[in-house]
Amino acid sequence: MDSQDRKVVVCDNSTGFVKCGYAGSNFPEHIFPALVRGPVSRSTTKDLTVGDEVSELRSMLEVNYPLGNGIVRNWDDMKHLWDYTFGPEKLNIDTRNCKMLLTKPPINPTKYTEKIIEISGGYVTIQTVLTLYVPSLLTGVAVDSGDGVTHICPVYEGFSLPHLTRRLDIAGRDIIRSVLLLLQGYVFNHPPDFETQEQKLALETKVLVESYTLPDGHIFKVGGERFEAPEILFQPHLINVEGAGVAELLFNTIQAADTDTRSESYKYIVFSGGSAMYPGLPSRLEQELKTGDVEKLSKFEICLGDTPRRKHMVLLGGAVLADTMKDKDNFWMTRQEYQEKGARVLEKLAVTV
Numbered sequence: 001m002d003s004q005d006r007k008v009v010v011c012d013n014s015t016g017f018v019k020c021g022y023a024g025s026n027f028p029e030h031i032f033p034a035l036v037r038g039p040v041s042r043s044t045t046k047d048l049t050v051g052d053e054v055s056e057l058r059s060m061l062e063v064n065y066p067l068g069n070g071i072v073r074n075w076d077d078m079k080h081l082w083d084y085t086f087g088p089e090k091l092n093i094d095t096r097n098c099k100m101l102l103t104k105p106p107i108n109p110t111k112y113t114e115k116i117i118e119i120s121g122g123y124v125t126i127q128t129v130l131t132l133y134v135p136s137l138l139t140g141v142a143v144d145s146g147d148g149v150t151h152i153c154p155v156y157e158g159f160s161l162p163h164l165t166r167r168l169d170i171a172g173r174d175i176i177r178s179v180l181l182l183l184q185g186y187v188f189n190h191p192p193d194f195e196t197q198e199q200k201l202a203l204e205t206k207v208l209v210e211s212y213t214l215p216d217g218h219i220f221k222v223g224g225e226r227f228e229a230p231e232i233l234f235q236p237h238l239i240n241v242e243g244a245g246v247a248e249l250l251f252n253t254i255q256a257a258d259t260d261t262r263s264e265s266y267k268y269i270v271f272s273g274g275s276a277m278y279p280g281l282p283s284r285l286e287q288e289l290k291t292g293d294v295e296k297l298s299k300f301e302i303c304l305g306d307t308p309r310r311k312h313m314v315l316l317g318g319a320v321l322a323d324t325m326k327d328k329d330n331f332w333m334t335r336q337e338y339q340e341k342g343a344r345v346l347e348k349l350a351v352t353v
Contacts, residue, residue: 001326008099008326010318011085012127013078015067016147016172016274018051019315020085023101023322028315030090035063036077050084069169070105070149071112079119095121099332101322103127103314106153106165114342121335126160128153130317131272135305139261140268141254143246143285144314145275147172150233150246152253154265164256166249170232170241172275178229178239230278234288247288255296266300272313282306 001007008023014034021029032051054063066077086095100122104113116124128142128151138158144151150168154161232238234245244252254265271282282304289302309316325331338345 003327006098007093008101008322009086009091009093009122010101010315010322011082011122012103012315012318013067013072013081014103014127014146014273014314015065015070015149018081018085019312020091021315021319023099023319023326025319026316028312030085031312032090034065034067034081036066036074036080037061037063048080050080051089068148069171070146070151071108072115075115075119082120096335099123099322099326101125101318103130103318105149106151106160107162107167117333117335117338121338123332125318125321126153127151127314128165128272129155129158129160130315130321131270131313132268133317133320134309134313135268135270135307137268137270139264140270141250141265142270142272143250143276144272145171145233145246146273147275150273150275152246152249154253154257154261156261161257164253166253168233168236168243168246168249170236170239171273174232174239175229175275178232181239230275230281233275233281234284247285247292250285251289251292263300266297266302268305269303270305270313271307271310274311276310 009020010023010025011018011020012028016034017031018034019028019031021027033055035051035054037049037054049057054061064074064077066072066074066081072078085091086093100120102116102120102122102124104116104124104126106126106128113124116122128144131142131144132138132140132155137155139156140154142151142153142155144153148171150171152166152168154164232241234247236243236245250269254262257265269285283306286302286304290297307313333345
């Protein structure tokens, strides 16, 4: 609550899951799949199902992801997702009497930010910047890898550097597809069949080989495939994607920065997102960096943050920022203020791409 007893809400909208909670909290209040199943008839919203309700039945339903590669693809479905988030099913708040902080990926046009504000009425900030607030950093590099996209984002004094930010369109959903290819010979009626099992695998990383039963009765074993699949983050060519992998992108990003900021950038590399949870990922990335260009890196201390909370770092960073700014009214805006002043409000609040 702020000094006027108004709730201060934080909502992280990512491709795979929505995470929401309150300012100052140490854990998300709710986490649920970013899924929408539209009604049978377009003329009504009856039978519309969202979030957890869809997830329980998704092996039998055709469902929609409002976001793809971190970007909203269907604004109508996104509105349904926010209604579900802020409505009685989850947070149960009156958005007209709350302060709301929402997230967006880096390097997106201002029009994208305007659309989020127009529909939600909340303050919008960049996901990767929030990642650094959890370890109390203002300068460093965020490596954010979720369900739909991976970003390498340098941050200096609390501001992202769009001209240095790099994007890799490989993340959790691509890793799932990679596992499916490695498991050729098994029959999956729907990709969600495997996604459900993949979530269980993520909780059982100490088990090397395990058997799983799909909804249609098929039994399959997963062993080395679960460790081989994330390799596509380092070698995109394995799934016929051109371009550099995450280690090369990270090195190139930091080396392209001003020389006086490189030391802090290498020293404070912070991970966030569900796809950053793979065991050994930080140490593998550090190894790749150190063997890439020994001469250039010999004078730098390289440190990669390996916090167990990195899956929720964006939401937790948002909770830190919202708690710090909750009583500073010039930080926030109302939907009415945006409707009256438009993009000028974004300039005043220093909302950037």
